[in-house]
Amino acid sequence: MPTAQDLQGLGDGVGAELLEMALDPSLTHTQRARATVALGWFPTDASLATLGSLLAGSDDLLARKAAFALATGWADHAVPLLTTALASDSVQLRMATTRALGSLRSDSAKAALSHRLDAETNSAVQDLIRAQLTN
Amino acid sequence: MTWLIAMLGLVACGNNGTGDTGAAGLDVQPLGSYTTDTGGLTGNIPLEIPDGTSSVLVHCGDYGYDVLGTAWDIKDSSGAYYYTNQYHDAYAATQMRVGNLDDHLPVLFPVSPDHDISSGSWSINAWIASGGTPTTVDCEAIYRTDPVGSSGTIDLNVVLVGLDGLGLDASTAADDADLQAALSYAQDLWSDAGLVIGNVTYLDFKGNVDRYSVVDISDTDASEFGDLLKQDVGGTTRAMTVFFVQEIADASGATVLGLAAGPPGAATVTGTSKSGMVVTTADLRDAPNEIGLILAHEGAHFLGLFHTSEKTGDVQDPLSDTPECTEASNTDGNSYLDRDECAGKGADNVMFWAPAIDISSTMTADQGWVLRRNPAVH
Numbered sequence: 001m002p003t004a005q006d007l008q009g010l011g012d013g014v015g016a017e018l019l020e021m022a023l024d025p026s027l028t029h030t031q032r033a034r035a036t037v038a039l040g041w042f043p044t045d046a047s048l049a050t051l052g053s054l055l056a057g058s059d060d061l062l063a064r065k066a067a068f069a070l071a072t073g074w075a076d077h078a079v080p081l082l083t084t085a086l087a088s089d090s091v092q093l094r095m096a097t098t099r100a101l102g103s104l105r106s107d108s109a110k111a112a113l114s115h116r117l118d119a120e121t122n123s124a125v126q127d128l129i130r131a132q133l134t135n
Numbered sequence: 136m137t138w139l140i141a142m143l144g145l146v147a148c149g150n151n152g153t154g155d156t157g158a159a160g161l162d163v164q165p166l167g168s169y170t171t172d173t174g175g176l177t178g179n180i181p182l183e184i185p186d187g188t189s190s191v192l193v194h195c196g197d198y199g200y201d202v203l204g205t206a207w208d209i210k211d212s213s214g215a216y217y218y219t220n221q222y223h224d225a226y227a228a229t230q231m232r233v234g235n236l237d238d239h240l241p242v243l244f245p246v247s248p249d250h251d252i253s254s255g256s257w258s259i260n261a262w263i264a265s266g267g268t269p270t271t272v273d274c275e276a277i278y279r280t281d282p283v284g285s286s287g288t289i290d291l292n293v294v295l296v297g298l299d300g301l302g303l304d305a306s307t308a309a310d311d312a313d314l315q316a317a318l319s320y321a322q323d324l325w326s327d328a329g330l331v332i333g334n335v336t337y338l339d340f341k342g343n344v345d346r347y348s349v350v351d352i353s354d355t356d357a358s359e360f361g362d363l364l365k366q367d368v369g370g371t372t373r374a375m376t377v378f379f380v381q382e383i384a385d386a387s388g389a390t391v392l393g394l395a396a397g398p399p400g401a402a403t404v405t406g407t408s409k410s411g412m413v414v415t416t417a418d419l420r421d422a423p424n425e426i427g428l429i430l431a432h433e434g435a436h437f438l439g440l441f442h443t444s445e446k447t448g449d450v451q452d453p454l455s456d457t458p459e460c461t462e463a464s465n466t467d468g469n470s471y472l473d474r475d476e477c478a479g480k481g482a483d484n485v486m487f488w489a490p491a492i493d494i495s496s497t498m499t500a501d502q503g504w505v506l507r508r509n510p511a512v513h
Contacts, residue, residue, distance in 0.1 A: 028421040030390045037388035060300065061382060061390075061417050064349070068388040091345050092381065099351070124345035 004041040015042030019050055022062070029061055036065035040072030048074065055085050063088075064096035071100035076108050083112045087119075094125045102132025158373040160281025161403060161510055162188075166274040169195070171263050176207055179258040180274055184212075186254045188278045190508040194401045195274040196239030197408070198263050200358045202270070204240035206233040207262040212255025218244070220262065230453040232441060234398060235264075238361055239407045240272075243399040243439045247453045248504045277403055279510045287507035288333035289325075289438070291318075292370030296340040296363075296380045297348030298416060303379075308337040313423040314379075320427025321434065324485050324496060328435075328503030330512065336370045340378070347378075350413055352394070353386035361408030364396055373403050375437055375511050376411035377430065383415050390415060393429035400437035402511035412437050425492050432490050438509040440502055442488040443481035446471040454501040457484060 007014050021027060021035035036054060039047040051073075054066035067085055070078035078100075085097040098116075101109040110133060117129045162185055169177040177195070184191060198204055209218040209231070218231040230247035240261060245251050263270045293314075295304050308314055322332045340347065347363045363378055370376065383391040395412035404410055412433045418425050441452040447470070448462040460477035467476070474482040474491060481487050486502065487495050506512065 028425070029417040030392065030415070033390050033417065040388075064382075064384070065388060072388070092349050095345075095349065096384075122345060124343060 002038075004038075007038055007041060015039070015044055015047060018042060019047060022050060022054065029059075033061050033065045036062055037069050037072075040069030043073035052081055055081060060090050060093055063090070063093050067093070067097045067100040071103050075104055076106050079104070079106075079108045079112055082109075083116075086112065086116045091122050091125060094120070094122070095128050098125060098128045098132055102135055105135065158403065160279065160513060161373065162278040162280050164276045164278070166193070166195075166276055168271055168273050169261070170269050170271045171261075171265065172269065173267050175263050175265055175267075175270070177261045177263070177272065177274075179210070179260050182257040182259060182276055184252065184254045184257055185278055185280055187280050187282075188252065188254060189283045190243065190245065190279045190510060191252060191257075192241055192243050192277040192279075192399070192402060192404075192510050193259055193274060194239065194241040194277075194404055194407065194409070195261050195263075195272040198238060198240075198265065198270050198272055200237045200356070200361060200408070202263060202265045203235045203237055204261060204263045204272075205235045206240075206242050207260040209242075209244065209260075210258045212253060212257055217250075217252075217257070230455070232453045236397065236409065237357065239401065239409045241397055241399050241401040241404075241409050243402075243509070245508070246399075246439050246441075246505050247455070248501055249455055250453070275404070277510050279508065281513065283507050284329075285507075286329045286331060287512040288331045289434075289509075289512050290334045290336070290371050290374035291332060292336050292338060292368060292374050292376040292411075294338045294340050294368045294370075294376060294378045294411075296378055297344040298379060298381065300381070301416060301419060303416070303419075305337040305339040309335075313419050313426075316423040317419065317426035317430060320424045321431040324428065324431040324498065325435075325506075327485075327498035328506050330503065330506050333513075334371065334374075336374070338368050338370055340366070340368065342366045348381045350380055350383045350394075351386075352383060352391065360394060360413060361396075363413065364408050364411045365406055367405065372405060373511060373513060375400075375402070375434060376405075377434070378411060378413045379416050380413055381415070382417050383413055390417060392418075392425070393433040395433035395436040397439075398436040398441055399439040399509070402438065402509050422492070428485070428490055428492055428495065431485050432495075435486055435498075435502070435506060438506050438511065440486050440505055443484045443486050444472065444477065444488065446488045448472045452486070454499065454505070456499045456501045457481060457486070 018035045051066040054062045211217045230250035393414045396409035401409040443457045444460040458481040460480035
């Protein structure tokens with residue numbers, strides 16, 4: 001996978017192209033997913049809006065990648081959005097969001113995870129939250 | 136935008152289970168337990184290779200995901216070295232290759248027609264790099280003794296893990312047009328190698344679906360992948376087990392399209408972290424042929440093939456009829472060889488390190504020779 005440096009080195013306009021790709025239904029799912037992840041390296045208002053939309057959307061793969069990108073690009077500022085996704089019906093999205101929050105290692109992220117642990121009923125998610133809280 | 140799309144493609148390639156003692160054509164021999172010395176060596180493990188054996192799979196484990204194991208040396212029946220590790224005092228390059236594998240070590244030979252085997256009293260010395268701590272491993276040998284022809288059949292156990300969102304489970308799989316298209320595409324690619332897909336058994340995963348629907352891995356932790364492969368899924372033992380999951384996700388956020396144990400995997404052995412392969416289904420509805428390409432590429436790893444050239448060009452596979460793309464071809468000076476740089480030098484081979492649909496479509500005679508000899512093939 002290209003790195004942030006690889007893509008940023010391509011010059012102006014890359015962020016906009018990645019936005020297009022993330023939303024382009026003619027691309028494969030995994031191509032859109034990678035573009036979504038890469039948006040985290042181009043933290044603009046436009047990419048924030050797109051990522052928020054994908055996080056709340058019906059495509060579970062893109063929602064998981066949006067969680068990752070939000071943590072990468074916005075750090076603690078992404079905690080409120082990610083906290084909402086912690087209550088998703090999708091077990092896999094809850095797990096991806098748990099990892100995203102865990103990667104921040106901040107007090108606010110840990111507080112969100114601790115709070116979710118009290119309400120979480122799925123054992124796999126519970127185990128992951130506990131693991132992230134002890135990292 | 137085409138160049139950006141092209142940049143965002145990625146594939147990755149890679150206990151004490153027991154082999155199938157009941158399968159005709161396979162002679163399974165427990166080798167016993169071995170405790171390594173402070174250098175990590177087991178010492179010579181005797182192998183009595185029967186007459187008519189076409190391939191040998193030795194597997195030893197388990198030694199933990201944070202430890203790597205490999206072969207230190209293999210001696211043939213004359214006492215000469217068939218293989219030596221690069222750090223061995225008697226190191227000599229041969230057309231035999233062994234990876235550095237975590238937790239459980241399968242070693243398959245021969246992996247080149249230019250370095251075949253013979254019957255008799257051989258030995259293998261395994262190296263478990265546990266940092267000076269003696270480690271006890273159980274080892275077993277599987278000798279393939281039935282004839283190998285110009286065509287071989289591989290049966291598949293297709294295990295469906297949490298794919299309700301695709302409407303895909305064991306009851307629908309045989310009639311799923313996209314899954315069948317993927318299998319058909321893989322078959323087309325393997326036909327060059329004389330490998331035919333035989334019986335396909337569809338199985339619903341009975342383990343922890345929540346944990347394994349998305350397999351999370353990182354450069355330092357592939358335990359979730361290994362733990363999935365250890366699961367008892369039933370099916371046919373003399374077969375290749377393929378877990379179809381929603382996604383293999385790595386720690387960088389990337390989606391890994393497929394991952395096989397090994398090379399090689401612990402073919403015909405269940406219950407180890409090397410007992411199968413995993414394929415991401417995220418693109419099944421968009422691009423089933425891509426899934427087929429991944430299945431063909433990763434399946435070939437499981438059965439013993441390496442990349443024709445590794446992505447930096449510094450290591451080639453042990454086969455003399457596959458093209459080589461070396462470091463000298465790296466004309467743009469970045470960290471990897473791309474398809475353009477390797478055009479005519481292996482980019483068109485299914486086992487190119489970054490296979491591409493409609494480009495990576497060929498297999499060589501030597502690759503087929505190795506694949507058809509695997510113990511899982513009949």
